[in-house]
Amino acid sequence: MYWTRIAVCAVGLSLSAPALAQDRQIRVVNPTEYDKAVRAARAGDTIVLANGVWRDFRILFSGRGTADKPITLTTETKGGVILSGQSNLRLAGTHLVVSGLVFRDGYSPTGDVIAFRRTTGDYASNSRVTEVVIDRYNKPDRRAQDNWVSIYGTDNRIDHSHFEGKTNAGVTLAVIRPKGEPGPNRARIDHNYFGHRPPLGANGGETIRIGTSDESLSDSASIVERNIFERTDGEVEIISIKSGANVLRENLVLSSQGAFVLRHGNGNLVERNVFLGNGVANSAGIRVINRDQTVRDNYLEGLAGRDLKSALSVMNGVPDSAINRYHQVANARIHNNSILDVARVTLAAGADAERSAAPVGSRFERNLVSGASGSDPFTAPGEIGGIAFAGNVQARVAKPLLSEGVTQADLTLERAANGLLYPTDPALADIGAPRDLKPVTRSEVGVNWYKPVAAAAFGSGRTVSLSPGQSIADAVAGLDDGGTVALAPGRYTVARAIPVTRTVTLRGAGDPAPTVTLSDGGFLDIAGGGGVAVEGLAFRAEAATRPAIAVTPGMTGNYRIAFDRVIVSLGAGQDVITLAPGTFADEIRIADSRFVGARSVVAAAGETTGRGYYPVERLVIADSHFARVGMITDLLRGGTDESTFGPFAHVTGSTVTDSGQGGVSLRLSGAQQVRVTGNRFERSGPVEVVHSVGTPDTQVTGNTFVATPAPVVRELMHEGRPRGVFVPNQMEQAR
Ligand code: CA
Numbered sequence: 001m002y003w004t005r006i007a008v009c010a011v012g013l014s015l016s017a018p019a020l021a022q023d024r025q026i027r028v029v030n031p032t033e034y035d036k037a038v039r040a041a042r043a044g045d046t047i048v049l050a051n052g053v054w055r056d057f058r059i060l061f062s063g064r065g066t067a068d069k070p071i072t073l074t075t076e077t078k079g080g081v082i083l084s085g086q087s088n089l090r091l092a093g094t095h096l097v098v099s100g101l102v103f104r105d106g107y108s109p110t111g112d113v114i115a116f117r118r119t120t121g122d123y124a125s126n127s128r129v130t131e132v133v134i135d136r137y138n139k140p141d142r143r144a145q146d147n148w149v150s151i152y153g154t155d156n157r158i159d160h161s162h163f164e165g166k167t168n169a170g171v172t173l174a175v176i177r178p179k180g181e182p183g184p185n186r187a188r189i190d191h192n193y194f195g196h197r198p199p200l201g202a203n204g205g206e207t208i209r210i211g212t213s214d215e216s217l218s219d220s221a222s223i224v225e226r227n228i229f230e231r232t233d234g235e236v237e238i239i240s241i242k243s244g245a246n247v248l249r250e251n252l253v254l255s256s257q258g259a260f261v262l263r264h265g266n267g268n269l270v271e272r273n274v275f276l277g278n279g280v281a282n283s284a285g286i287r288v289i290n291r292d293q294t295v296r297d298n299y300l301e302g303l304a305g306r307d308l309k310s311a312l313s314v315m316n317g318v319p320d321s322a323i324n325r326y327h328q329v330a331n332a333r334i335h336n337n338s339i340l341d342v343a344r345v346t347l348a349a350g351a352d353a354e355r356s357a358a359p360v361g362s363r364f365e366r367n368l369v370s371g372a373s374g375s376d377p378f379t380a381p382g383e384i385g386g387i388a389f390a391g392n393v394q395a396r397v398a399k400p401l402l403s404e405g406v407t408q409a410d411l412t413l414e415r416a417a418n419g420l421l422y423p424t425d426p427a428l429a430d431i432g433a434p435r436d437l438k439p440v441t442r443s444e445v446g447v448n449w450y451k452p453v454a455a456a457a458f459g460s461g462r463t464v465s466l467s468p469g470q471s472i473a474d475a476v477a478g479l480d481d482g483g484t485v486a487l488a489p490g491r492y493t494v495a496r497a498i499p500v501t502r503t504v505t506l507r508g509a510g511d512p513a514p515t516v517t518l519s520d521g522g523f524l525d526i527a528g529g530g531g532v533a534v535e536g537l538a539f540r541a542e543a544a545t546r547p548a549i550a551v552t553p554g555m556t557g558n559y560r561i562a563f564d565r566v567i568v569s570l571g572a573g574q575d576v577i578t579l580a581p582g583t584f585a586d587e588i589r590i591a592d593s594r595f596v597g598a599r600s601v602v603a604a605a606g607e608t609t610g611r612g613y614y615p616v617e618r619l620v621i622a623d624s625h626f627a628r629v630g631m632i633t634d635l636l637r638g639g640t641d642e643s644t645f646g647p648f649a650h651v652t653g654s655t656v657t658d659s660g661q662g663g664v665s666l667r668l669s670g671a672q673q674v675r676v677t678g679n680r681f682e683r684s685g686p687v688e689v690v691h692s693v694g695t696p697d698t699q700v701t702g703n704t705f706v707a708t709p710a711p712v713v714r715e716l717m718h719e720g721r722p723r724g725v726f727v728p729n730q731m732e733q734a735r
Contacts, residue, residue, distance in 0.1 A: 044069035051080035065095030075100035092118035123153030136165035164195030182218035193446030203643035205234025211243030216264030219245035259284035277303035311342035329359035338432035351382025360386035368432025370395035456482030497522030529557025547578035605636035612641025637670030660685025698724030707734035
């Protein structure tokens with residue numbers, strides 16, 4: 001039985017309706033009590049979940065409240081209820097309010113964590129979700145898709161909530177506009193904190209999407225305002241607008257890869273947003289496509305992205321475009337933006353044989369522009385006669401691209417009390433972003449009662465000392481997150497691979513380094529978020545076929561691997577590290593290490609879906625030695641998707657001998673940035689670089705190739721000369 005009591009005013013449930021005498025609070029302690037309470041709920045009632053962990057609780061919250069007397073679902077105390085396992089929430093009805101829930105330590109069994117609908121067509125309206133947290137609540141295979149929040153229906157709001165650490169496919173927060181339902185949603189998304197979203201490594205990593213192309217020519221009329229986006233790096237679209245008449249206003253975007261993209265739909269307004277890129281690679285601002293878009297009074301500073309990831313880009317369209325391609329820009333109004341210290345402002349962006357329709361009837365006025373390092377940020381790969389320039393001011397460059405309507409000036413800028421730069425010259429008062437911008441602060445967004453469970457840094461936990469004869473597996477099992485096992489000099493044996501489910505460091509002391517013999521070839525299995533650092537250790541196995549370090553398919557969350565001063569000796573059929581499809585490493589870093597034998601040091605070509613997924617964002621190999629290795633790495637990012645930024649692959653300062661014989665010694669396929677510099681290859685197979693989509697940035701320079709063929713570059717899509725820099729390198733004959 002549940003109990004009821006008379007609510008007293010100001011009991012702390014300030015988010016519910018004004019508490020009237022007859023409003024009931026119903027406390028429930030299990031799902032059965034909850035179901036009974038929600039079926040009996042009347043307008044004005046509040047259902048209170050008892051504090052604790054609710055596992056596998058699939059909440060259906062339905063009912064009909066009124067504007068004055070909503071039905072509320074909340075928690076005993078804020079943050080006191082954790083929904084874990086396979087929990088989720090559906091809302092259906094009218095005037096519902098949900099607050100205080102935390103989703104953590106699990107994942108939704110369906111396509112949404114929070115959905116504003118019960119089933120197809122049965123939506124919530126005039127409802128609000130406020131002060132909820134979704135923290136790393138990810139499906140185990142990151143290619144399996146869900147939305148953390150799916151807003152259906154009309155006049156719904158999500159506010160003051162905290163979203164962080166989505167690593168699987170799917171939008172963090174989507175306004176869903178199903179085919180055949182072109183009506184306005186009037187969703188309001190405000191005062192939320194969107195925290196770190198690591199690169200997905202494929203399309204489908206947007207933080208917010210409003211609509212899809214099907215109904216994109218009708219208006220959603222949704223508002224996204226005063227949210228913070230911090231390191232929302234999922235893909236090139238932080239916000240993807242695919243409908244009309246939306247407003248993106250006064251948001252703050254910090255150190256994030258990607259842009260607000262007006263991908264489909266007309267008549268959207270982007271105003272008074274603040275983008276601070278802090279020079280982060282691929283940090284972008286606003287991308288304009290379609291008709292009647294207004295971009296005004298925004299402040300964009302320190303954005304390093306180029307091309308479609310420019311601080312501001314105005315795209316070329318496709319003539320008679322299909323609904324899901326690129327409609328021509330017409331009647332764009334771009335004015336009073338400050339675009340400072342940025343790499344690029346790209347007009348007629350993406351111009352090519354298909355995207356041949358230049359912007360028309362558009363105006364670019366009273367903007368204040370300066371390029372990074374005194375460069376001219378303006379670039380126009382196509383015709384820009386359809387954009388009228390007037391009253392703009394640009395920091396002086398020697399040979400500006402634009403002369404009409406853009407005045408060159410010796411700008412002096414000063415930070416105002418709001419933290420933003422403004423010109424000191426009073427004559428420029430009407431140029432650029434307005435003085436009254438008030439960037440939203442961290443305390444205005446999200447919740448103040450929740451601390452996310454961030455991955456521990458290597459070496460941040462306690463250290464456990466180990467001597468020969470003791471079990472490394474037992475020591476690892478007893479570590480706290482971020483802990484270190486310090487191995488004294490001597491010999492150790494690992495009977496079978498040790499599961500690693502947290503952040504773990506294995507550190508050897510002494511010279512020679514402690515040596516670990518791998519009985520069946522297995523050393524470490526990365527089976528959960530976190531990762532492993534190995535320092536000052538030697539490990540060896542012979543005639544084994546199992547990878548020494550494996551990543552468990554279906555593990556949740558991203559991970560890292562770091563090798564420093566590691567000496568590895570393996571058989572010719574064994575990989576040092578094998579990456580599993582459906583998993584993702586933020587970084588694999590190998591430094592000052594030595595490898596003898598082994599089929600491959602980093603086997604990273606297993607992701608063969610062709611949907612653009614790849615297994616590691618940054619692969620860094622430096623100052624290491626490879627002898628008689630099959631391949632140093634075989635890294636594959638397949639497919640033609642252009643939504644992501646990586647992978648980045650750097651191999652520097654290393655020596656490679658008698659490796660890759662009969663094949664290639666190093667293959668980097670589909671990487672967006674390649675640096676193979678300052679290495680020495682002897683009697684080895686060539687380096688092979690394969691370019692697919694995007695604008696790969698490849699440098700293979702300063703290497704010495706002794707009795708080793710010259711590097712090979714292959715272009716899969718690009719026509720014309722192969723891209724990249726391949727000189728100078730030194731070619732020598734065998735001695
Ligand atoms: Ca996308």
